[in-house]
Amino acid sequence: MQIKSVWDGNEAIARFTPRPYHTAVPGYVYGGLLASLIDCHGTGTASAAAYAVTGREPGTAPYLRYLTASLRVNFLKPTPLGPELVIHGRVKEMAGRKVVVEAWIEVNGETTVQGEVVAVQAPDHMIEALLNRA
Numbered sequence: 001m002q003i004k005s006v007w008d009g010n011e012a013i014a015r016f017t018p019r020p021y022h023t024a025v026p027g028y029v030y031g032g033l034l035a036s037l038i039d040c041h042g043t044g045t046a047s048a049a050a051y052a053v054t055g056r057e058p059g060t061a062p063y064l065r066y067l068t069a070s071l072r073v074n075f076l077k078p079t080p081l082g083p084e085l086v087i088h089g090r091v092k093e094m095a096g097r098k099v100v101v102e103a104w105i106e107v108n109g110e111t112t113v114q115g116e117v118v119a120v121q122a123p124d125h126m127i128e129a130l131l132n133r134a
């Protein structure tokens with residue numbers, strides 16, 4: 001998705017403007033894309049929160065990155081294609097290697113999608129794979 005999840009001290013925000021090829025029903029955004037945005041932003045929120053509680057600068061080594069263990073998405077209303085989407089993420093629970101994030105998508109100030117991500121801290125060998133990709 002290449003989204004940037006920005007921590008504001010209380011929650012994380014990301015922004016994404018879908019393109020015409022993200023259409024399902026004409027005029028509306030494909031649900032799989034919306035689920036991916038909840039997924040990516042949920043794990044990003046978990047990471048940002050983990051850095052915040054340990055008082056560390058986000059993105060610094062040793063890296064705190066998270067994998068999706070579980071993803072739940074509710075499509076509350078059709079999401080119109082065209083306007084920018086604002087994706088919110090807030091920590092519900094944080095214990096050990098697990099972070100539960102509630103996330104939702106707003107468009108024109110209205111929430112159209114709501115979800116929950118159970119994120120688990122990624123093992124070192126996966127962090128290495130991510131670093132070696134660049």
Ligand SMILES: CCCCCCCCCC(=O)SCCNC(=O)CCNC(=O)[C@H](O)C(C)(C)COP(=O)(O)OP(=O)(O)OC[C@H]1O[C@@H](n2cnc3c(N)ncnc32)[C@H](O)[C@@H]1OP(=O)(O)O
Nearest residue numbers: 040043065066067068069070096098118120122126127130
């Ligand atoms: C390198 C990082 C890069 C990040 C890039 C962005 C990622 C974007 C999101 C993704 O696409 S990630 C890819 C899709 N996800 C995966 O491929 C994950 C595949 N699954 C696994 O690798 C393991 O099942 C997983 C690491 C998620 C958990 O295995 P562990 O053996 O490390 O977990 P463990 O059994 O110790 O459980 C840790 C906690 O998580 C909980 N948990 C694990 N799986 C769960 C599940 N499915 N649902 C709910 N909770 C779950 C578990 O109950 C426990 O909670 P408690 O500490 O409270 O007891």
